[in-house]
Amino acid sequence: MSTAPPPVSLPTTSAVRLVAERELRTRLRSKAYRVTTVVLVVVVVVFALVMDVVSHRDTTAHVGFTEAAAVLRTHVAGVARGLGEDVAAVDVPSEPAGRRMVASGRLDALVVGMQGSRVQVVVGRSLDARLQSTLTSAAGQLTLDRQISQLGGDPAAVASQVDQASVHVTALEPAPHFDPQRLAVGSVAGILIYLALLGTGMSVAQGVVEEKSSRVVELLLATIRPWQLMAGKVLGIGLAGLLQVAVVGVAGVLAGQLTGSLTLSVSASASVIAWLVVWFVLGFTLYSLVFAGLGALVSRQEDLGGATAPATMFLVLGYVVGISVLPSAPDQPLVAAMSLVPAFSPTLMPMRLAMGGVPLWQTLLSLALAVACVPLLVVVTGRLYRNGVVRTGAKVRLREALRAD
């Protein structure tokens, strides 16, 4: 008769590490993971290239002046300078030559002369609205100069006086300046973190159900505790997700910097990525716990959508509100308030932070609230998981899983 061999101890760190390693390996090897990563990289790189083309499009208006219209030339240049429009003035030898240049597209407009206070302009199809107002102002000034001269005044002296007239503004609460570049980067960050959170969250839930439906969970729970299994799973899938977010984020910023479409400084880009990673880690921790707990309630992949709907809803809501409101109104107060709530902060905060203008206290408060939520969720979702994971068959009711022990 043999006597009992010594019991086998497996420290928590080893148990969690073993589970996490398996999850990470499985994920990295899976076709779905590789394909999504490549697709996301391609999408951000293409986005950067498109932005590059758009930002380098020639916005200079080429305006030709015949000899008869030469008098308008200095006025047009002056007005354009004042309005911040790019206008290149071109002298054309004759009206027919100018018309040919308009027809061939080398000129956007040809000024042929002035009748009284009317500027005569020849264009291809229609006159660009901004160019029209530039020309109208120039004609108005020319007319004014003529009147001043007729009345015996000095148009140049009047002009310099007029130039000095301006408005001085004192803002009690200066509105933050939002760089359109950062708004674009923020939107991309929002899409990226939303996809990453949804993808990894669903992976966690699917992994839980896979173990339940294949019954392998019964073997696992005979060796390690439910929370160790849950922690290892969340950790492993989270690392795989983090890697994905980092790869895509770096690819996007690199593409932007290399093409020159992203004029954001390197430090600002780094901060966008850093915040993206911070909020992915936090958001993933929050959401994956919930996804794991809810996933443990069902036994079939088909039932998973319904079971995880509450979590998905919050995720989608935050993302949709963010992507539809923030690019046009980055400091919308309601969205700012929402972005402090842990259910929404993982999607909204990285967008706002990338767009800029977030007060420090809001950044810190949202972080503190999200972090404070983690232990609470660990307790609640751990209970859901523990009570749900060994019950197969019909869906376990939420209330039942929370109560039973």
Add this chain to the structure above:
Amino acid sequence: MCHVETDATARLEFDRVTKRYGDLLALDGLSFDIRAGEVFGFVGSNGAGKTTAMRIALGVLAADAGEVRWAGQPVSFETRRRIGYMPEERGLYPKMRVGEQLVYLARLHGLSRAAAEVHTRTWTERLGVASRLDDDVQKLSLGNQQRVQLASALVHDPSVLVLDEPFSGLDPVAVEVMSQVLRDKADVGVPVLFSSHQLELVERICDRVGIIKAGRLVACGSVDELRGAGPEQVVVDVPGADPAWADGLPGVRMLEATGGRVLLQLDEGVDDQRVLTAALQAGAVREFGRYRPPLTELYRHVVTAEEPAPPREPVTAGGGR
């Protein structure tokens, strides 16, 4: 019934284990033990409580009362890693390679990577699935998946085996391999508990058998003990004679008659020699002997006696029996 001894050898003991699922009493003070070096067959109808008992031993379910002890100590998380377990509903990751899966499970049971790899190779070779180490489990036939499942119960060199229906779905060759493995493990002092509906098999390879019904053990002992228990029955073959010769013998009841061959049940204290004398008067006796019913018959007798049909448990309770 199955008396629980108290010596400290590596026995697995169920001591008054009780489990309720809502209104259903799944285990009702279940007590029995599996001794070191013994193959113990656990039989009973579906829903009788076999799976529930095994899952409680493995800590997958918690008992409402009573405890499972191993070597005199309540089974803890640490001792549980010494158990090799095969769940009734097979549990393996379908999309994980056979080899990686076995190494992973062995390591969760506390083995080092090197030891886990050695054991994985040993057991897959023994069970004839070594050529499939790099295939995903889902690519294997059901029979081979079953072999991998058994390998997963053995790969950490367990000191106790708890196998829920290990023979279901196996081809005859695999049944032989599996039986031999169980015997070999028992021979090195491992208590082996397994459940099965294949009673001939149980009868052939078990040292002892326990029959469970409605959460209670209703019969337990060696196959010989069980077969010898109950009222005495004799088979008498008197070719050509009218079976009516046995009618009217005091304390004797005829159970069945085929031609001149009859099966008689004797009340306690009835002298079988008087029966023989009566038979000889009816004609030439070609066969006279004690009848020992096979396990199947015994099982039917025990399980269908008295109480109504075994209870069914709710699906949400986990399919445990």
